[in-house]
Amino acid sequence: MQLLENAILERGRVKDGEVLKVDAFLNHQMDVALINELGKEFFRRFQDQGVTKILTIEASGIGIACITAQHFGVPVVFAKKTQSRNIDGEVLTSQVTSFTHQRNYDIIVSARFLDPSDRVLLIDDFLAKGSAMLGLISLVQQSGAQIVGAGICIEKGFDVGGEAIRSLGIHVESLAVIKEMQNGQIVFDHEIEPA
Amino acid sequence: MQLLENAILERGRVKDGEVLKVDAFLNHQMDVALINELGKEFFRRFQDQGVTKILTIEASGIGIACITAQHFGVPVVFAKKTQSRNIDGEVLTSQVTSFTHQRNYDIIVSARFLDPSDRVLLIDDFLAKGSAMLGLISLVQQSGAQIVGAGICIEKGFDVGGEAIRSLGIHVESLAVIKEMQNGQIVFDHEIEPA
Numbered sequence: 001m002q003l004l005e006n007a008i009l010e011r012g013r014v015k016d017g018e019v020l021k022v023d024a025f026l027n028h029q030m031d032v033a034l035i036n037e038l039g040k041e042f043f044r045r046f047q048d049q050g051v052t053k054i055l056t057i058e059a060s061g062i063g064i065a066c067i068t069a070q071h072f073g074v075p076v077v078f079a080k081k082t083q084s085r086n087i088d089g090e091v092l093t094s095q096v097t098s099f100t101h102q103r104n105y106d107i108i109v110s111a112r113f114l115d116p117s118d119r120v121l122l123i124d125d126f127l128a129k130g131s132a133m134l135g136l137i138s139l140v141q142q143s144g145a146q147i148v149g150a151g152i153c154i155e156k157g158f159d160v161g162g163e164a165i166r167s168l169g170i171h172v173e174s175l176a177v178i179k180e181m182q183n184g185q186i187v188f189d190h191e192i193e194p195a
Numbered sequence: 196m197q198l199l200e201n202a203i204l205e206r207g208r209v210k211d212g213e214v215l216k217v218d219a220f221l222n223h224q225m226d227v228a229l230i231n232e233l234g235k236e237f238f239r240r241f242q243d244q245g246v247t248k249i250l251t252i253e254a255s256g257i258g259i260a261c262i263t264a265q266h267f268g269v270p271v272v273f274a275k276k277t278q279s280r281n282i283d284g285e286v287l288t289s290q291v292t293s294f295t296h297q298r299n300y301d302i303i304v305s306a307r308f309l310d311p312s313d314r315v316l317l318i319d320d321f322l323a324k325g326s327a328m329l330g331l332i333s334l335v336q337q338s339g340a341q342i343v344g345a346g347i348c349i350e351k352g353f354d355v356g357g358e359a360i361r362s363l364g365i366h367v368e369s370l371a372v373i374k375e376m377q378n379g380q381i382v383f384d385h386e387i388e389p390a
Contacts, residue, residue, distance in 0.1 A: 066258035
């Protein structure tokens with residue numbers, strides 16, 4: 001998506017080789033007008049899928065998911081990152097590895113908010129190693145709901161997550177796919193298509 | 196605000212005396228259509244204040260802030276909760292006490308995203324003891340920006356936070372103020388007005 005690629009080139013910063021900082025518009029300061037265009041594009045790509053709920057993970061995914069959900073007219077549920085399990089009632093849980101913070105943590109969601117009749121669209125800001133997305137997939141599978149796909153803002157195409165998720169048969173739509181980052185230069189991949 | 200009070204009465208749950216759970220529509224599952232009405236109401240109340248930025252704190256505040264920001268046409272910045280300080284560059288930080296989780300944590304925001312010329316509206320889902328809101332106020336004060344007010348979805352009027360924030364001269368607008376919760380019965384207060 002040209003608009004997002006332009007934002008990455010103009011307002012993103014490459015740090016320490018393979019770290020892309022998009023904190024100026026996507027995941028610390030949030031450009032809600034831009035994010036609304038991303039939400040429209042997710043809607044365009046998944047509008048025929050009968051989505052009943054959007055599932056994301058705190059924290060960066062929440063704003064993107066909420067703005068996207070306005071286009072679908074469905075609620076958002078966000079999985080909570082926690083080292084304790086302090087949601088009351090029955091919960092679904094899975095484990096996620098953070099490579100950024102080099103630790104494992106549990107993610108949880110109240111079982112009340114994922115129903116077997118739900119058709120769930122997963123939304124997140126980044127797809128790199130895919131651990132958070134695999135955690136969300138596990139939560140949905142435990143609930144008995146159907147996953148209709150995953151909408152990702154920025155996929156690191158050179159990392160393993162995209163293949164890991166697509167190989168499960170999940171329809172992944174990434175609005176920008178980064179092929180490589182070398183010497184601070186970002187090259188986009190326009191070849192990756194959904195499975 | 197009648198719409199929010201109705202949602203609290205119909206979809207909220209009182210647990211263990213003074214804990215109000217609104218996870219069905221506000222801070223775990225998120226009813227984005229309802230939240231859009233809250234955003235419109237925040238806009239109605241603060242539209243003349245020249246707001247240039249909305250500041251909130253992860254995680255529950257982010258979706259509410261993003262949807263509200265669409266009405267103002269301004270970006271959102273969310274402070275991160277962290278026990279380490281891993282944002283690159285200069286950061287502003289303050290300490291918050293979580294009474295729910297019985298611990299202290301630092302909140303941080305990149306100094307790049309709060310400018311002395313900014314007129315900042317604070318947004319959060321709850322105001323109870325006020326610790327998170329006081330932390331956000333400290334961040335804005337460190338940046339030299341101006342606080343134009345605080346927009347709160349649900350204020351626990353029987354707790355100390357509202358008085359603590361208003362006594363600083365900050366214009367607080369709470370869309371629902373709870374006077375008391377006894378035996379699971381919620382009574383709203385329609386007397387609290389902004390300072």
